[in-house]
Amino acid sequence: MFYRADPWLHVIAGCMSSGKTDELLRLLRRAEIARRRILLVRPAVDDRTPAEYAESRSKARYPSAPVRQDEAAEILALARERDADLVGIEEGQFFDETIVSVVDALRESGRHVILTGLNLDFAGRPFGVMPTLMAMADEVTTLTAICVVCGETGTRTQRLVGGRPAASDDPLVVIGGYDGAAMETYEARCLRHHEVAPPRDRDVDAILVGVMPPAASSEATPEG
Numbered sequence: 001m002f003y004r005a006d007p008w009l010h011v012i013a014g015c016m017s018s019g020k021t022d023e024l025l026r027l028l029r030r031a032e033i034a035r036r037r038i039l040l041v042r043p044a045v046d047d048r049t050p051a052e053y054a055e056s057r058s059k060a061r062y063p064s065a066p067v068r069q070d071e072a073a074e075i076l077a078l079a080r081e082r083d084a085d086l087v088g089i090e091e092g093q094f095f096d097e098t099i100v101s102v103v104d105a106l107r108e109s110g111r112h113v114i115l116t117g118l119n120l121d122f123a124g125r126p127f128g129v130m131p132t133l134m135a136m137a138d139e140v141t142t143l144t145a146i147c148v149v150c151g152e153t154g155t156r157t158q159r160l161v162g163g164r165p166a167a168s169d170d171p172l173v174v175i176g177g178y179d180g181a182a183m184e185t186y187e188a189r190c191l192r193h194h195e196v197a198p199p200r201d202r203d204v205d206a207i208l209v210g211v212m213p214p215a216a217s218s219e220a221t222p223e224g
């Protein structure tokens, strides 16, 4: 198999406002100096900035290509089409599980992959494919932010809906807000100040069904 110079997967993880995009753009600029051919993609679901470029908290910008979250294979096609040496992937947590084999294929083809994403969701749970990608990575950088409440190190993403903590059973990804009635915002907080409201759906049995196996199955005999 033909290998390029630098098969490598670097995952940059962290909470909201931890500077993941700034770190990615810093590494992309280094790669530019090394004359690497760069492809940067971001999921089309992320509507905070226009899909044509990635923008960091410090307003740094870099051209990017939008890829649908359920069509990660498109990244592979773009990388081949542009003969990219380095592939940057933003907001990795939004892609479905096919991103895992795509990232593996990119690395197997000798490409250097740098992927950013939220390691935890708004309720402090491992976010989507991120745990798998972090385990597969050759290098993991975990960044932290500043808690907006106390100024200590922030590692959690606080979701607020109309200024109040979101509930644990709220949708993982909210597109277009909650019927426009309550403004949804995010901020970095430390563990002490990270708040998650109790489930809005008080039917606890219905929630547990999705998390735990039914009691009957755990008592089933192993003989089939």
Ligand SMILES: [Zn+2]
Binding pocket: 147, 148, 149, 150, 151, 152, 189, 190, 191, 192, 193
């Ligand atoms: Zn705090």
